[in-house]
Amino acid sequence: MIKSMTGFASSEKTGEGFEVITETRTYNSKYLDVNLRLPYEYSALEERIRGLIGARVSRGRIDIKITIRESNTSLVEFEINEEKALAYYNALLRLKDKLGLDAQIPLEMIAGAEGVIKPAESKKDVEVQWPLIKDSVDEALDFLDRMRRKEGEYISRDFIMRIENIETLLNTIESESRDLLLHYTERLKDRISVLTKDTIETDAGRIAQEAAFLADRSDISEEILRVKSHLNQFNIIMNSGEPAGRKLNFLLQEFNREFNTIGSKTEKAIVSHTIVDVKSEIEKLREQVQNIE
Structure with a gap:
């Protein structure tokens, strides 16, 4: 399940003599970056709260503000x-x-x-108040998770559409790259005919040898096979339920590498134009991957 890195949520919990308000807001970031604002007298609970966050959020910047209001004023000295x-x-x-x-x-x-x-500076019994604080933080993180999942569903649909577009474009590249031996044989014959104006008899064996060399140098079957594997892996990662941002970002780098190789090998204009379209889709995927956990 893809989850967005951006979201906002809050929670209010009321107990005996005090109220806890937790506000969370998340932003894009390469790593987990927690900015926690907590009343000074409750600072002993900071590591526990960070633990709750780390168990639920693996990537992104999260600002979390916890406000604690004490309603029992008779205790003020x-x-x-x-x-x-x-x-x-x-x-x-x-x-x-x-x-x-x-x-x-x-x-x-x-x-x-x-x-x-x-x-007077009174010492807080944070252990007594911790359960309500924990409930408020947990509820805010629950609400935040739902919001990030919902936005992630929209991003997933965009991913699926663009992966399908890449698959279609890859099929075009594969189709246009078949019969390379025949393609280079005919091209060599045409070039020799133009240069010699048909005054020299062509050596069919030599032409076949040169055509085979060019066809072998331009063979992209291995690259196409790897791209198909990457496409399959992309879908697996996207549906794994684990944080996918870093893995998908790495996989898109592999996509770019394979299509750069294909572009350097091909001499067909239609394949070159199709690769431009593929790279456009990869760039749009890369931009969206920066938004997911």
């Missing part, structure tokens, strides 16, 4: 920096004396100073 509060108060007293002011220093002014009162 604050701490006072007494040294900073006293230093700030003393500074205000000195300023008051220097300016000769007769005014009270309100508590709000001291409490509002930066760093005097701040939320």
Whole structure:
């Protein structure tokens, strides 16, 4: 099953006292590249979350953002920096004396100073909260997988159409490349006739020898056989259910190599033109392969 590398999905899970929101977005990339954003106090869970992702996604860049909202505000505590509060108060007293002011220093002014009162750093029991976080990540990855599979179905249909086009074009090349011995024999006779204006009697044995040499040098039966094998392998990989992007990309390089060899061997214009059409299809396949896992 072909899967696209691009997609988006999200999941929201609510538990006792907190809510987990997981958002995922994937992009094309040669390798697996995970960009995970997780609240600092839950950083101990990072490797576990990366493990969940790595088990489901094998290729592509994935941005995953996990937001955790705690609804139980009664558990929020604050701490006072007494040294900073006293230093700030003393500074205000000195300023008051220097300016000769007769005014009270309100508590709000001291409490509002930066760093005097701040939320206490509480240690999270991540093991208690891990099951809900895992459920949210798993659900988001499920939704993401469905979306990538659906887009992969459209890409698969395009692959099938282009592979069928290549098979048709290959049949044309194979058909036009038959009877090469007869082709070169007639061509040599015509050339000799034009050059000598039929004033010299041709040596049939020598012509047959030269024609056989040219036909052997232009034989593309091995290349055609290998291309047919590659076409079959392409279909097998595409339907294997395993990540196919890297394998198909390598196989397309083999396609190009074989058709370049065929193009260098042939002297028939129709075969050369057909190879141009084949290469156009291969390039379109190559562009699509960059989009799959």
